[in-house]
Amino acid sequence: MSETGKIVRQALIIGAFSVLLAAAAHFPLLKRFAMGEFRETFLSQAEYPGIRLITLQETEDLWAAGETAFFDARPERPFREGHVPRARNLPATDSKLKIPPDLLELPRERTIVVYCEGGDCQSSLALAKRLHDEGFKDIRVMTGGWEEWEKAGLPEEKGDDQE
Amino acid sequence: MIKNKTLLVVFRLVLGGLFIYAGVVKVLDPLDFAQNIRNYRLVGQSLSFIAAIVLPWLEILAGVALAAGIWKRASALIISGLLVFFILLTLVTIARGLDVDCGCFGALSRKSGFGVILEDLGMLFMGLSLLFAPGKR
Numbered sequence: 001m002s003e004t005g006k007i008v009r010q011a012l013i014i015g016a017f018s019v020l021l022a023a024a025a026h027f028p029l030l031k032r033f034a035m036g037e038f039r040e041t042f043l044s045q046a047e048y049p050g051i052r053l054i055t056l057q058e059t060e061d062l063w064a065a066g067e068t069a070f071f072d073a074r075p076e077r078p079f080r081e082g083h084v085p086r087a088r089n090l091p092a093t094d095s096k097l098k099i100p101p102d103l104l105e106l107p108r109e110r111t112i113v114v115y116c117e118g119g120d121c122q123s124s125l126a127l128a129k130r131l132h133d134e135g136f137k138d139i140r141v142m143t144g145g146w147e148e149w150e151k152a153g154l155p156e157e158k159g160d161d162q163e
Numbered sequence: 164m165i166k167n168k169t170l171l172v173v174f175r176l177v178l179g180g181l182f183i184y185a186g187v188v189k190v191l192d193p194l195d196f197a198q199n200i201r202n203y204r205l206v207g208q209s210l211s212f213i214a215a216i217v218l219p220w221l222e223i224l225a226g227v228a229l230a231a232g233i234w235k236r237a238s239a240l241i242i243s244g245l246l247v248f249f250i251l252l253t254l255v256t257i258a259r260g261l262d263v264d265c266g267c268f269g270a271l272s273r274k275s276g277f278g279v280i281l282e283d284l285g286m287l288f289m290g291l292s293l294l295f296a297p298g299k300r
Contacts, residue, residue, distance in 0.1 A: 010237030
């Protein structure tokens with residue numbers, strides 16, 4: 001066999017061993033995946049019991065009841081162009097997101113809804129995790145995001161944070 | 164082409180060590196790494212999960228083989244291939260204007276950007292030097 005062929009074959013063997021080791025080492029995790037976990041998010045329910053994903057309908061109900069704190073995880077500019085009324089902008093694209101001190105004074109039992117652009121956006125999840133780390137116990141991630149809210153023709157607010 | 168044997172050994176140990184380290188931190192927190200992959204918004208949930216499970220082990224095995232001097236060229240080939248992939252991925256991410264953590268070294272990760280590309284290019288230089296080093300194959 002040629003030298004190149006030999007090198008490629010060896011590389012494939014290393015690849016195959018990686019798959020085997022991965023399957024063996026993460027067997028419990030793979031089992032959970034096979035059972036249907038992690039299909040929507042990689043949040044481990046055991047690790048983040050306070051985070052739930054919600055639909056537009058649930059979001060709207062919470063918003064209409066007016067008791068829930070809304071946080072918009074998108075960057076400042078899209079937030080200014082339109083957001084869920086009463087939502088506060090907490091851009092979560094930065095991994096070292098700082099939670100403003102006044103927010104930390106909120107009761108930890110308060111229901112919080114977070115959202116981002118929608119579709120494939122991930123920053124609302126990052127924000128949810130961050131808030132969970134701060135001890136908040138009821139965080140809901142609106143998976144449809146701004147896109148769905150806007151498309152449904154729900155109320156909008158423009159401009160900077162009111163606070 | 165680099166012919167200095169000592170330098171090539173240093174390259175093997177440094178590059179192998181870096182890949183072992185990068186792999187181990189990801190093996191310790193596969194869900195976090197899966198989320199990292201997902202953040203790039205290129206592949207879906209299931210593929211992100213599978214990649215997050217397998218990729219770290221590939222990094223570890225190739226790193227161990229390279230550092231130990233077993234199947235040097237094959238491991239250098241895998242590592243160089245991964246680096247080329249990481250560089251392309253980072254370029255695409257910059258072009259799309261996405262703001263994500265690179266996910267390279269677990270908690271030590273930085274923003275995906277030109278710094279990451281420079282780092283990868285440095286490692287790729289070592290990888291290719293080893294892949295095409297003269298001498299016994």
